[in-house]
Amino acid sequence: MDFKGAYTTANLKFLLEGFYVTLEVAFIAIAISFVIGCVTGTLRYAKVPVLSQALAFEVELIRNLPLLLIIFFTRFALPEVGINLGTLYSSIVALAVFEAAMISEVVRSGLNSVDKGQIEAARSSGLNGARTLWHIVLPQGLRRMVPPLVSQFISLLKDTSLAVGIALPELMHNANIVVGHNYNSAIPILMVVAVMYFVVNYILSLVSRRLENRMA
Template identity: 65%
Template sequence: MDFAGAYSPENLKFLMEGLGMTLYVAFFAIIFSFVIGCFAGVIRYMKIPVVSQVLAVVVEILRNLPLLLIIFFVQFAVPQISFFGIQFKFTIPVGAIIALTLFEAAMISEIVRAGLNSIPKGQVEAARSSGLGTVQTLWHIVLPQGLRRMVPPLVSQFISLLKDTSLAVIVALAELMHNAQIIMGQNHNYPIPILLLVAMIYFVVNYTLSLISRRLETRTA
C-alpha cells in the first residue's frame, strides 16, 4: 500500500474533480426527479381518469427495471430512435441525469402518493364538508401534513440517488468512481488507499444529508 503516492496532490485534485461531477449530476437529478415525482404522485393520488392509470403503468415499468439498463437505454438506444425525423443525442453527463431522473422520479412518485394517502380520510372529508374544493383540500390540508411524513424516505431516496451516480461509470461518466479507477490503474499499491478515501468521501456526503434530514424532521415535528 502506498498512501503517500496515492494521495499525491494531482490524484487528490483528480478525485475532487470526480466528486464535483458526482454532485453536479446528483444535484440536477434530485431537482428534476423531485418535481416530476411530486407531480406524478399527486396525479395518482387524485385518481384522474386515464392519466392516473397511464402514470401507474409508467411508474411500475421504471421501478422494476435495473437502473443500469435505463442508463444504457438513454445513452445508446435513444440516440438511434428518430422522433418525427429528429434524433436526440446527449452528452454523457446529460444522459446520466436523464436516466437517474426517470428512475428516481418513479420512486419518488410512490413516496409522495403513499405520504398523501397516509393522511386520515376523516380530515379530507371534514375539509370538503367545510366548503373546500378538491385542490384547496389537497393544498391546505393534505400536502402540508403529507410532506412532513415524506421527509425521511425522500432524503433516503436522494442518498440512494447520489450513490447510484457511480453506476454511470459504465458509460464513462467522469464521476468519483470513474476517476478513482483511473488512479488505481496507475499503480498496484493504490487500490486500498484510494478505495478507503472514496468510501470516506461518500460517507461524509451522505451522512451530511442524513443530518439535514434529521434537522428537517425536528423542525416539522
C-alpha cells in the same frame, strides 16, 4: 498499501474533479426528479381518469427496470433515433427518470397516509378538492415524506457510480483510473472515496433530521 503514492496532489485533484461531477449530476437529477415525482405522485393520488392509470403503468415499468439498463438506453439507444444527449446529460436524464418514479411512490404514499376523516371534515366544511389537498393533505403528508425522500436522494447520489458504465468521469470512474495506474493504491484511494460519499450523505441525513424536528 502505497499511501504515499496514492495521496499525491495530482491523484487527489483528479478525485476531486470526479467528485464534482458526481455532485453535479446528483443534484441536478435530484431537482428534476423531485419536481416530476411530486407531480406524478399527486396526480396518481388525485386519481385523474386515464392519466392516473397511464402514470401508474409508467411508474411500475421504470421501477422494475435496472437503473443501469436505463443509463445504457439513454446513452446508446436514444442516439439511434436522433437524440444524442452525451455522457453527462444521458446520466442526468437516466437518474432523474428512475428517481422520479421512486419519489412519486413516496409522495403518493405520504398523501394516502393522511387520515380520511380529516379530508371528509375539510370537504364538509366547504373546501373543494384542490384546497383540501393544498391546506390539509399536503402539509401533513409532507411530514411523513421527509425521511423516505432523503433516503431516495442518498440512494441517487450513490447510484451515480453506475454511470461509470458509460465512462462518465465521476468519482468512481476517476478512482478506477488512479488504481489502474497503481494497484497498491487501491485501499488508500477507496478509503478517500468512501469518506467523500459518507460526508455528503451524512450531511443529507442531518438535514433530514432537522426538517423532521421542525415539522414535528
